[in-house]
Amino acid sequence: MPPSLPPEARARLDHHLDAVEAALISAGHSRDQRRAVLDDLESQITDMLAAHSASPTAADVKAVLAKVDPPAAYATPAALAPPQHAAPSANPRYSITAVWAFGCVLGSIVSIAMLNYVIFGALNSHDVGSSSGPARVPIFLTISQGFVFLLYVGGLVGTILGWAAFIQIRTAKGALRGTVLALFAGLFYPTILAFALLIALLSKQK
Amino acid sequence: MPQPDPATDRAWVAQLRKGLVELLVLAALRQEELYGYQLLQRLATLDGLALTESTLYPVLARLADDDLVAVRQEPSPAGPPRRYYRLTRPGQKRLDEMLAHWRQVNTSIDRLVQGPATRKGAY
Numbered sequence: 001m002p003p004s005l006p007p008e009a010r011a012r013l014d015h016h017l018d019a020v021e022a023a024l025i026s027a028g029h030s031r032d033q034r035r036a037v038l039d040d041l042e043s044q045i046t047d048m049l050a051a052h053s054a055s056p057t058a059a060d061v062k063a064v065l066a067k068v069d070p071p072a073a074y075a076t077p078a079a080l081a082p083p084q085h086a087a088p089s090a091n092p093r094y095s096i097t098a099v100w101a102f103g104c105v106l107g108s109i110v111s112i113a114m115l116n117y118v119i120f121g122a123l124n125s126h127d128v129g130s131s132s133g134p135a136r137v138p139i140f141l142t143i144s145q146g147f148v149f150l151l152y153v154g155g156l157v158g159t160i161l162g163w164a165a166f167i168q169i170r171t172a173k174g175a176l177r178g179t180v181l182a183l184f185a186g187l188f189y190p191t192i193l194a195f196a197l198l199i200a201l202l203s204k205q206k
Numbered sequence: 207m208p209q210p211d212p213a214t215d216r217a218w219v220a221q222l223r224k225g226l227v228e229l230l231v232l233a234a235l236r237q238e239e240l241y242g243y244q245l246l247q248r249l250a251t252l253d254g255l256a257l258t259e260s261t262l263y264p265v266l267a268r269l270a271d272d273d274l275v276a277v278r279q280e281p282s283p284a285g286p287p288r289r290y291y292r293l294t295r296p297g298q299k300r301l302d303e304m305l306a307h308w309r310q311v312n313t314s315i316d317r318l319v320q321g322p323a324t325r326k327g328a329y
Contacts, residue, residue, distance in 0.1 A: 024264070033267035036277070039289055040242035040263045046285025047243050073260035 005049075008058040012065070017042060019071035027075045037074070044068070098165035098178030101185035104158030109188075111150035118143050155189045162186030223257065227265045229308060230255055232293060232301040235275060241288040242266060266291060274300055 005013065017038055024034045048064045049056040056064075162185030169176045223230075234240065234248055242263055250256040269275045274297035279287040293301065 027264075029264060029267070030271075033264065033271060036267035036270060036289065037263040039286060040266065041259055042286050043241065043282060043284075043288050044243035044246070044259060046282070050284035069258045069260035073258070074264065 005056060005061070006058065009056055009061045012058050012061045013042070013045060016045075016065050016071065020074050023071045023074035041068075092172075092175050092177045095165045095169050095172075095176040095178040095182065097161055097168055098176075098182040098185070101158050101161035101165050102178075102181040104154045104161060105185045105188050106158075108151045108154030108158060111147040111154065115144055115147040115151065118147065158185045159189050162188075219254075223255070224261060227257060227261055228269065229301070229304045230257070231262070231265055231269065232274065232297055232304065235291055235293045235297070236301060239278070239290045239292040241280075241290045243288075245291065269297070273297075 004010075020041060021034055021038060024037060029037070045061075045064055045068065048067065049060055052064055053060045162182050165178060165182035166186055169179050169182060230249060231245065234245055240248060242259075245266075246257065246259060246262055249262075266275065270277050270291070273294055275291045276294050278290045278292070280290055282288045
């Protein structure tokens with residue numbers, strides 16, 4: 001159990017802590033921050049008192065308080081605290097999510113091209129009527145399925161990552177870049193889908 | 207010739223130190239958990255890094271608010287419970303960023319002080 005101070009000594013210490021709290025209030029510190037600062041300060045003063053005397057008196061408290069910062073000193077640090085919203089970084093880095101999103105969508109676009117190449121290759125081998133043509137169909141099918149998988153997964157993952165990256169870049173307040181990559185990834189397939197739906201609707205009306 | 211005012215002369219040192227408080231605190235907590243007064247004493251042992259409590263404690267409170275340091279309370283034999291501070295993972299990350307920036311600034315100042323002739327010779 002920590003030793004308690006005599007009433008006069010306690011009053012002197014409380015007076016100092018109250019003055020420090022008033023300075024912290026004037027500097028705009030929150031209640032939690034004030035409580036934390038006062039706890040740290042009181043702990044420091046009692047440590048100093050314990051080192052000063054085994055049974056501290058009001059005079060000991062006065063002597064110790066003369067060694068610590070005056071309450072007015074607590075009014076200044078808040079002004080030195082950095083602003084809540086930091087200024088945009090002079091050298092923002094690329095959002096890794098945006099780069100991945102772009103890569104996924106690009107990969108799925110490449111897989112469309114490869115899929116076309118494989119399908120046309122399969123059709124051409126049928127056209128020429130060579131003996132190896134029908135035997136190669138399962139291979140073409142397997143390869144095609146691989147590209148279809150890449151197309152769907154890459155497209156879906158890329159679109160989701162694209163929107164995640166866009167939100168990340170917006171909330172980073174200038175610390176991240178790559179908005180164009182993120183928007184491309186986030187909008188590419190939704191735009192194609194929207195066009196496809198529009199064409200389907202128009203053709204139905206005809 | 208006018209003599210430099212010692213008070214003004216020291217003011218820039220205090221200003222520079224105040225700008226570095228966050229870096230100093232995070233760096234001091236890198237190795238071990240410390241309570242406020244202990245941290246103050248630790249910094250006072252290093253030349254040019256001494257801080258006063260009115261500078262340190264509000265910064266510690268703000269770092270705790272920002273989750274850069276974690277706080278644990280422990281009873282003290284001398285008085286009210288002590289608040290022990292330790293670095294969190296985001297605090298470690300912030301410290302790494304600050305140290306990288308600090309080294310960059312340090313290198314740039316060295317180059318600036320050395321001047322173009324020395325710099326040319328260095329390459």
